[in-house]
Amino acid sequence: MEVPILKQGEYLIASVQVALSDQDLLALQQRLSALTGTQEVRGVVIDVTVLDVLDSYAVRILRMISEVLALRGARTIIAGIQPEVALAMVRLGLGLEGVETALDLEDAMEKIARRGKSRSPEGRSTWPPLSRNT
Amino acid sequence: MAAPFEKYLEPLAIEGERDIVSARERVRDAARGLGFSAVELTLLATAVSEIARNIIEYAGHGTISLRLSDSGRNPGIEVVAEDRGPGIENIELALQDGYSTRRSLGMGLPGARRLVDEFQIESTVGKGTRVILRKWKTSTKAA
Amino acid sequence: MTEEELSHRMKVIQFTEEDVARLKKLSPYAREYAEPVIEEFYRHLLSFEEMRAFFPDRRTLDYVKRKQKEYFVRLTEGDYGMKYVEDRLLIGAVHEKIDLPIKTYLAMYAYYENQVASRLRAAFAGHADEAFDVFLSLIKLIRLDMILAIDAYSLRREQTIRQQEEAIRELSTPVLRIRDRLLILPIIGLIDRKRATQITAQLLTSIRNARARVIVIDITGVPVVDTDTANHLVQTVEAARLLGAQVITTGLSSEIAQTIVRLGVDLSRLNTVGDLQGGVEEAERILGYRVIRGEGGSSYLEAG
Numbered sequence: 001m002e003v004p005i006l007k008q009g010e011y012l013i014a015s016v017q018v019a020l021s022d023q024d025l026l027a028l029q030q031r032l033s034a035l036t037g038t039q040e041v042r043g044v045v046i047d048v049t050v051l052d053v054l055d056s057y058a059v060r061i062l063r064m065i066s067e068v069l070a071l072r073g074a075r076t077i078i079a080g081i082q083p084e085v086a087l088a089m090v091r092l093g094l095g096l097e098g099v100e101t102a103l104d105l106e107d108a109m110e111k112i113a114r115r116g117k118s119r120s121p122e123g124r125s126t127w128p129p130l131s132r133n134t
Numbered sequence: 135m136a137a138p139f140e141k142y143l144e145p146l147a148i149e150g151e152r153d154i155v156s157a158r159e160r161v162r163d164a165a166r167g168l169g170f171s172a173v174e175l176t177l178l179a180t181a182v183s184e185i186a187r188n189i190i191e192y193a194g195h196g197t198i199s200l201r202l203s204d205s206g207r208n209p210g211i212e213v214v215a216e217d218r219g220p221g222i223e224n225i226e227l228a229l230q231d232g233y234s235t236r237r238s239l240g241m242g243l244p245g246a247r248r249l250v251d252e253f254q255i256e257s258t259v260g261k262g263t264r265v266i267l268r269k270w271k272t273s274t275k276a277a
Numbered sequence: 278m279t280e281e282e283l284s285h286r287m288k289v290i291q292f293t294e295e296d297v298a299r300l301k302k303l304s305p306y307a308r309e310y311a312e313p314v315i316e317e318f319y320r321h322l323l324s325f326e327e328m329r330a331f332f333p334d335r336r337t338l339d340y341v342k343r344k345q346k347e348y349f350v351r352l353t354e355g356d357y358g359m360k361y362v363e364d365r366l367l368i369g370a371v372h373e374k375i376d377l378p379i380k381t382y383l384a385m386y387a388y389y390e391n392q393v394a395s396r397l398r399a400a401f402a403g404h405a406d407e408a409f410d411v412f413l414s415l416i417k418l419i420r421l422d423m424i425l426a427i428d429a430y431s432l433r434r435e436q437t438i439r440q441q442e443e444a445i446r447e448l449s450t451p452v453l454r455i456r457d458r459l460l461i462l463p464i465i466g467l468i469d470r471k472r473a474t475q476i477t478a479q480l481l482t483s484i485r486n487a488r489a490r491v492i493v494i495d496i497t498g499v500p501v502v503d504t505d506t507a508n509h510l511v512q513t514v515e516a517a518r519l520l521g522a523q524v525i526t527t528g529l530s531s532e533i534a535q536t537i538v539r540l541g542v543d544l545s546r547l548n549t550v551g552d553l554q555g556g557v558e559e560a561e562r563i564l565g566y567r568v569i570r571g572e573g574g575s576s577y578l579e580a581g
Contacts, residue, residue: 019159022151052176053158055183056245079521083481084176086519087474090512092180092245095519102521103488111521173478205279207432272439273471 003028005035010042011112013105016050025061032065036074044069045108049080059094066099076100079108139201139212149195154186157198161213164200168209170271178211178269181249185215185265188242193219193262210270218262225255278362278428290421296414303353303411306400311346314392318345321388331377352418365422369429379430386419450476452483458490459560461553465498473509477516484522491560492517495553497528507542514547523563524548527556
């Protein structure tokens with residue numbers, strides 16, 4: 001099952017629709033990598049709201065996608081991890097260190113808007129600079 | 135005390151990575167049927183995903199069977215994952231975090247163990263491996 | 278209770294087919310005596326002040342009398358299978374529900390036994406051995422009933438305790454929303470895995486509902502932080518981050534900070550601020566609020 005990828009401004013949005021097999025995840029990584037690497041695409045939001053399990057393999061692929069895209073000069077935001085799934089992930093010992101996260105697609109778009117066009121140096125800061133308003 | 139696992143479900147063949155998705159969907163349905171909370175059934179489904187993946191990666195194929203206990207005060211599910219793969223030489227080592235002989239992160243067994251209430255493993259080199267997971271509706275694992 | 282368990286219990290109290298046969302022989306007597314025995318039973322019962330409260334009106338009394346008569350006859354009808362057990366368990370649960378103390382419930386049996394013994398003596402005049410055997414069979418059955426009643430009582434108590442534990446756990450970790458997208462989670466008491474899971478699940482649900490961006494977890498009320506507790510805390514923080522939120526931890530006492538360092542627990546992933554006030558201010562800054570200090574130490578917020 002191919003994951004649909006939409007373009008929204010300078011960002012790509014990949015909306016996962018059904019439980020993904022390992023092959024699907026790898027295919028997603030390849031497509032996203034191919035679509036980025038231009039000035040027109042600053043980043044990718046992967047919406048995983050529908051996934052009810054993220055096991056070690058899936059998490060590893062998500063992390064790899066983020067690393068690959070960082071090398072291609074793009075930012076990755078994983079949006080919509082369900083509370084139970086997050087709990088299982090941390091119990092399993094799986095974090096998404098270095099990968100940006102958002103509550104859902106709306107939150108991801110907000111985070112993108114807040115950060116504007118500035119790109120964080122390491123491509124991982126979840127938060128606007130603290131000095132912004134002080 | 136916990137009642138015995140009296141209801142056996144048809145074993146599911148694990149032969150390719152598509153079956154990993156089927157296995158966790160099946161365990162999720164069973165757990166929901168017993169009234170597990172969303173958190174508990176997700177923990178269990180994730181553990182099943184890990185051990186199913188282990189079968190594919192190390193043995194190529196195997197089976198996953200579910201047994202249900204729903205007559206007692208605290209319903210539970212037992213998951214039995216069996217394969218006739220190469221077996222595990224050093225089980226203790228395989229249960230350590232970060233240990234892996236192949237391409238996975240080695241989260242499989244130690245990770246699955248952390249998600250369930252009871253965890254058992256038997257393995258004979260050259261014969262195969264059997265992993266048993268148990269989880270109760272009201273988790274019995276305190277620490 | 279399963280078929281198997283029941284037959285095991287029967288074995289333990291040595292209740293056999295012979296007992297069943299003896300009890301069945303009593304059936305005609307039971308039918309004859311049900312009326313007077315039960316009437317006397319309740320006369321005796323109601324002569325005690327504390328018992329009267331359980332039978333507030335005529336209707337209740339008539340109802341329980343009728344039930345007791347049925348039970349009395351039932352004792353001698355054979356067929357002590359699952360249906361019998363379910364009825365007994367139900368009776369136990371009903372008594373627990375009306376708060377009838379179990380000691381009162383069991384004490385009632387004493388009067389019952391006396392009544393039955395004297396009737397048996399009369400009915401089996403001249404056959405003392407037989408009367409004794411029959412009585413023994415009856416006592417065994419009554420013993421089984423008592424065991425079942427106690428079972429039903431304790432099951433209901435366990436359920437009550439479990440519900441209360443659940444309620445206490447939820448009360449003990451309120452997730453407070455103090456500003457738009459800012460939550461405070463004060464943790465009080467010890468944290469084991471079960472509680473950590475519950476706290477985390479509750480926090481994550483709150484994050485989603487409030488669309489929270491920042492959470493301040495205050496652990497001033499956690500008396501002991503060992504390696505497990507610290508790991509649970511790290512997991513909670515990680516889980517919140519997976520939902521796109523950031524956690525600030527406050528209230529690590531001097532003792533706890535030293536213990537954590539001595540244990541060698543890596544808390545570098547935690548963003549810690551000394552006290553709750555500092556934590557909230559930091560959170561506000563992250564959210565883009567500007568704290569403006571006025572004259573005389575007053576301060577107010579301005580959305581950024």
